[in-house]
Amino acid sequence: MNSILGTFTAVVILSTAVFSTQNVQPQITQEVKNLTVVEEHIVSFVCKASGNPQPTFYWEKGGKKLNTRRNRFKVFDMPFGSVLRIETVKANDNDFFTCVAKNGVGEPVRSTGHLKVYGIDREGNEFPQGYPNIIINPELKSVEKEKPAVMQCKADANGHKFEIEWFKNNVPVELGDNGRLTITRTGSLQIAKALESDYGRYECVASNEYGVAYSYAAMLYVRVRIVPPYFTIPPKREEVDPNGSVNLTCVAIGSPMPYVLWRDGANQLGEPVIGKNVLQLKNVTESKNYTCVASSNLGNIEHVGEVIVRALGTPPRYVIAKALNPRTVQVVWLPPEKPNEVIQGYRVFYTMQPNLPIILWHNQEVQSNTNSTIITNLSPNDTYTICVLAYSAKGEGPVSQLITVITNEGIPSQPRNIKHEVTGPNTISISWEPPIQTRNPVKEYWVYYNDTYLKQENKAVVPGTQTRYQLQDLTPNTVYTIKVSALSEKGEGAATRIIQAITHDFANEMLVPSAAPQAVSGMPYKDSRSIKVTWKPPPKDQQNGEIQGYKIFFVKNEKSQTDQDAKSVSVEAEEIVLSELEIFTEYKIWVIAFTTVGDGPRSRPIRVWTNEEVPSQPRNIKLEVTGPNTINVSREPPSQTRNPVKEYWVYYNDTYLKQENKAVVPGTQTRYQLQDLTPNTVYTIKVSALSEKGEGAATRIIQAITEDFGIFFVIPCLFSKMLIKDSNGMIF
Incomplete structure (x- = not known):
């Protein structure tokens, strides 16, 4: 018998007991109590009797044998006893209930209790004064074998006395005399050392003369097997709009349960959480990888989650403006290299005050099938700053680089691509490219440079055939602002954007x-x-x-x-x-x-x-344990690869001996059997694909355990393939 989490052998301890051969008729050892309960709630009658042979039990209501096939009435057997559970109580259950014990020796014996049922007050006063109320319910808990555990419970009865008892799997918890199980002063069930037999569904019950109150049921799981951590929900690749929010979820299990934390590079994000950790990211502005780490005393595992910020697209390219006359400018551009979805149109912004927010600039709408526009009614002989953006159904894209133009027909446009290189404490080299459009040849370039310390503005005149100039006799360790304009016979054109450079310190040159x-x-x-x-x-x-x-x-x-x-x-x-x-x-x-x-x-x-892409992960990897020495591994080909898969590499690791192995499988084969494995041993397995470009990413790690040669049982309190979530969202 196999389990991905582990194989367990149930040890059956045989004890001898001396059985009397003398028959003894039944005798009631625990009488049925009179109980009071509110309609629609739960109540249980408990009855015990001795005798040899051990008696059997049945229940009567109002003197007639109770039909326990009805869903509301359930009978649970226990050694020398029986429990009648009514779920849920109705008004017509206000009656006598009798426990009957018989064993074929003498007459059956009976114990009768009365159930008083309060009707629900529709005005909202549901409980009588003094009726117990559970104020702290037990919660789902997982405990390692031999470790202490506490199932919490607390009740109140408006100052009246009450008793607390516990039920496990619908029968009373036997506390015993050894002190392993005790009930605390507040009503919690304290387990000094957890055993496999403690696994079950627990309820806390508060009762007094005014009524009975049941807590919510909570499971107690006892971990008795060591399992290294592994991811059940690894983080996924998430896409988010700029400045948007996204959650990365990571869930890992194992025995003991691992702590799960997130890292951004080497920086830990938040505190570790058992089992499940959700990383909440807000105002995301850049694509980044985040690493989920699951760790226990058996080791650490990691998985990377990608957060991809959807691109806004690139701005329109090669924006050019030229004056057609002193009041009119033509603006021309090329569409964005990477538009933000289908372009619906363009907005051309222009202003004589570029320091203002762009929302305060003048703008013109242009249809998507047009890459130029004419701006009219401008002021003559003034400098305008212009930029262009494209917009789609997703919103506006980024604006283009700012350009300037002077409203004077025939003057050159801006020089392009200005650069600088600081070559010493007294020199800076400047270079640029000629204007794209000018009707008249460039006669000269004017290089403006401003000493920001002494506030001295200077201008160097460069022949129109040159596109490089070295500024000399500068002040060491000083910031200079620099711009370049072109001059034709019609006049000076708009200058480039301003750039800054700082000369070297002479002493440290x-x-x-x-x-x-x-x-x-x-x-x-x-x-x-x-x-x-x-x-x-x-x-x-x-x-x-x-x-x-x-x-x-x-x-x-x-x-x-x-x-x-x-x-x-x-x-x-x-x-x-x-x-x-x-x-x-x-x-x-x-x-x-x-x-x-x-x-x-x-x-x-x-x-x-960069290389061509290696294969993506193989898909749908599955394992089948076929014996104590063999595991079948199957998978589907990668979803994306430009080159055929030559081989699959199956990595398998014996977690007991720490032996890592690799099997090479032909690319045409979709199934492989791992052989000569160690019986009753956990193996971690992953598969990668190999093309002529190299090995691709491996699948997630999955685990399997080989069969034992002998007979064994799986203890039912351990993890199954279904994740169990408590009221706080914790995954077990």
Whole structure:
């Protein structure tokens, strides 16, 4: 007989007893009590009798044998006794109930009690004065064998006396004389050392002359088998809108029950919770992985849950504005590279006061099939700032980069893609690209730079054939604001956006690396979303101090992406694995070294492709224990793979001897039998698929236990495949 949680052997202890051969007629040892109860509630009559042979019992109501086949009347046998349970009590149950015991020796013996039934007061005063009331009910509890347990109960009777007794599986709990089971002063049932026989359904009953009150029933489970933690509900991949909320649920079980916690990287989120932990995330703004950890004294397991923020889409591209006359401007753009669903239209915003919130700017609506618009009634010879966004049924997407235009026909538009490089304490190199549209040739570029310390504004004039200029004679360790405009015979066009740069400190200039890292290389790493990058430090004589670390910049090598779009990470080591990249995509990567003073020059960029995708997880893995030494493993192919599956790898681990093994199965085979296994042993099993691109992710770990050679029983108080939830939502 098999169970995924474990195999248990019931030890039957045989005891000898001396039985008398003399027949003895029955004798009542516990009389039936008179009871009072409110209609629609529960009540139980208890009766005991001695005799040899052991008597049998039946019940009478009003002098007539009771038909216990009726659902409301249930009889439960116990050693030398019987319980009549009425569930639920009706008004016509106001009568005498008789317990009859017989064993074929002499006459049957009887004990009679009266049941008084209160009718329900429809005005709401349901209980008579002094009627007991359960104020703390017992709760579902799981306890390890030999450990103490308390089934809580507390009652009140408005100052009147009452008694507390406990029923297990509808019969009275025998406390015994050894002190293992006791009832506390408040009425709770205290178990000093839990045994398998304590498993059951418990009720607390308060009674006095005014009535009887039953608590809610609660299960007590006794854990008698050690099972490593495993996930029954692992965290899933969840998608959420920007600034939305999402819950990640993680449930794990085992014996003992594991504690479940969440981590964000190395940071623990909240406190560990037994069995089930729900991570509540609000105002989510970025995609991230969260790790669920289940741990017990038998080990730890982890599972990653992904939270994906649905993209708002990208902004419209290549926005250009040119003056058609002193009061009219034409704006042209390309649609977003990644629209936020189907584009319903565009909004073009424009203003002469760009510091105002964009909601206060003027705007024009443009249909989705049009990528240009004409703005009229503008002020002549003024500078306007313009941007464009696309909107869909899901809302507005991000705005484009701001551009400026001067309402004067024939002047150049803005220079593009302005960049800077600080080359010393007194110099900054500036570069840019020519305007996209101008009717007249660019005669000159004007480079404006402002010393923010001395407030000195300067202008450098650069020939129209040049797109690079070095600012010289600057003040060390000073912030400069810089912008560039183009000039034609019609006049000066709109300037670029303002950029800032800070010159090096003269005293510490030699502490900045003067050379880039060497031997930068990269290669796809393990999966299809990672690249490993390695490098060597700059030459010793050009490090100019102690290297504090490195900055690695990476960006997709596409026309729509510029170096300004690059992301960066910093490390102290001389290698890094870039993860969460796009599958089968070329990336442009470069590295710089930095000291406490600042950054050195960047390395020559390298270009590396991520791998094609490896197979996804095999699906619907199933186990069938077929003997003490064999387990059948079956599965379905992965749902996604670009390349055929060559092999399946079946990993199986003997949790007793800690031996990890791997079986290789041909890709055309959907079933495999693990052989030569150890009897009566828990095995953890997972399966992965392998293509020519590598091994994919493995399935979740599942457990099975091989059969024992001998006969055994499964103790019924252990976990089944059904999860049990208490009133607080705890999973057992």
